[in-house]
Amino acid sequence: MKTVGYINSYRLQEIERSLEIRIQKEKVQEFCVKHGFELLKMYEEPEESRPDYKPELIKLINDASKREFEQVIILKFDRFGHDDTMRTWVMGELKKYKVETYSLTESKIQLEKVPTAISRAERIRAKVRDIPSLPEIVTKVMEIVQDPRSSASQLSRVIFHDPGLTTRVLRLVNSAYYGFPRQISSIQQAVTILGFTTMRGLVLSSSIFKIFSPKNDLIKTLDYKKFWKHSLVSAISAKKINNYLQFNEEDDIFSAAILHDIGKVILDQYDHENYTLVLQKVSNPLVGHELLAAEEEYCEISHQNMGYMVAEGWNLPESLSEVIRHHHDPMNSIKNKKLASIVNVGNILSHIALDLNSFDAKLFNKEVLDYLGINEDDLLVINSQIIEEIENIGDLESFFK
Numbered sequence: 263m264k265t266v267g268y269i270n271s272y273r274l275q276e277i278e279r280s281l282e283i284r285i286q287k288e289k290v291q292e293f294c295v296k297h298g299f300e301l302l303k304m305y306e307e308p309e310e311s312r313p314d315y316k317p318e319l320i321k322l323i324n325d326a327s328k329r330e331f332e333q334v335i336i337l338k339f340d341r342f343g344h345d346d347t348m349r350t351w352v353m354g355e356l357k358k359y360k361v362e363t364y365s366l367t368e369s370k371i372q373l374e375k376v377p378t379a380i381s382r383a384e385r386i387r388a389k390v391r392d393i394p395s396l397p398e399i400v401t402k403v404m405e406i407v408q409d410p411r412s413s414a415s416q417l418s419r420v421i422f423h424d425p426g427l428t429t430r431v432l433r434l435v436n437s438a439y440y441g442f443p444r445q446i447s448s449i450q451q452a453v454t455i456l457g458f459t460t461m462r463g464l465v466l467s468s469s470i471f472k473i474f475s476p477k478n479d480l481i482k483t484l485d486y487k488k489f490w491k492h493s494l495v496s497a498i499s500a501k502k503i504n505n506y507l508q509f510n511e512e513d514d515i516f517s518a519a520i521l522h523d524i525g526k527v528i529l530d531q532y533d534h535e536n537y538t539l540v541l542q543k544v545s546n547p548l549v550g551h552e553l554l555a556a557e558e559e560y561c562e563i564s565h566q567n568m569g570y571m572v573a574e575g576w577n578l579p580e581s582l583s584e585v586i587r588h589h590h591d592p593m594n595s596i597k598n599k600k601l602a603s604i605v606n607v608g609n610i611l612s613h614i615a616l617d618l619n620s621f622d623a624k625l626f627n628k629e630v631l632d633y634l635g636i637n638e639d640d641l642l643v644i645n646s647q648i649i650e651e652i653e654n655i656g657d658l659e660s661f662f663k
């Protein structure tokens with residue numbers, strides 16, 4: 263393997279600096295000998311390089327683009343960590359040219375310290391480093407809903423201050439999904455009718471749609487129209503199941519079902535090249551386990567776990583993050599088995615309604631059906647209700663505009 267090293271000392275004192283550089287060089291050599299790598303050269307950052315300008319690094323990336331080497335050993339990659347943008351950019355560029363990266367971490371200069379390659383977890387975290395945090399207003403809404411002392415007017419006041427959010431939430435409230443006979447024209451009214459938890463779900467879902475709406479046509483392999491349609495019909499299906507079984511899960515059902523596959527969008531936007539390979543390999547979305555396996559193979563993480571990781575980072579309510587994590591294996595959900603099971607069945611019914619022409623009982627997981635207390639006849643009834651509702655709902659896309 264053709265290998266190069268990248269070394270950079272952040273020390274200011276000349277003596278310390280040259281000592282560190284010497285030790286770093288030895289570390290790279292040692293690592294190459296140990297692993298049988300052919301060390302071609304070392305890029306050594308000059309003393310005067312500024313934190314935001316690293317000429318040797320630019321040279322390295324340039325040489326990587328000419329395919330001059332296959333892997334790079336980076337010393338002090340942890341120091342890159344102070345600047346996420348730089349680190350993400352370097353990782354992205356190297357990956358583009360299929361260059362493997364090894365990081366030799368060292369908190370102290372110690373020759374005997376064992377070098378470690380970048381772990382899988384670190385690589386996965388690097389994929390999502392650029393995902394924006396939730397807007398402040400959404401975090402505020404989550405806090406208000408969480409706090410038993412807060413009032414309806416407090417919640418409406420916060421939402422009302424963001425005109426974009428107000429419009430998006432009212433559009434969802436007035437959509438055919440909720441089917442209110444009269445137009446709901448204010449947030450105050452919406453909060454009174456729908457309650458705190460549902461409002462939180464609406465604020466979250468509409469903000470998350472906005473974050474992940476495709477930014478440009480270049481970065482999408484996933485068919486977004488189809489994707490959101492699937493998500494919406496999953497929400498409709500989940501609601502029908504909930505009503506049919508007279509369960510009491512309506513508060514979280516819309517947001518849990520509509521966000522269940524959010525990990526797919528994240529992978530498509532933040533690990534795009536690999537996700538393209540996944541979608542090329544798995545053409546049939548109905549075979550869930552094949553998709554999950556392909557995602558693990560190419561992206562090192564499934565859309566379930568990727569969605570969960572981001573949901574956790576955003577501090578989403580547990581009910582939502584658990585459903586995102588377990589919608590293909592709801593029996594593994596400890597705290598939200600019921601909601602995850604409803605979304606699991608809703609997801610399959612959505613595929614049946616949109617992607618298949620006929621009902622197929624074999625697609626369902628028997629254990630999940632037994633847990634919900636639902637049989638094939640029930641599913642057939644719910645299925646026909648869904649088909650009817652989709653016909654009535656009309657223009658599905660207007661939902662997300």
Ligand SMILES: [Fe+2]
Nearest residue numbers: 522523589590
């Ligand atoms: Fe899924």
Ligand SMILES: [Fe+2]
Nearest residue numbers: 492522523609
């Ligand atoms: Fe799905």
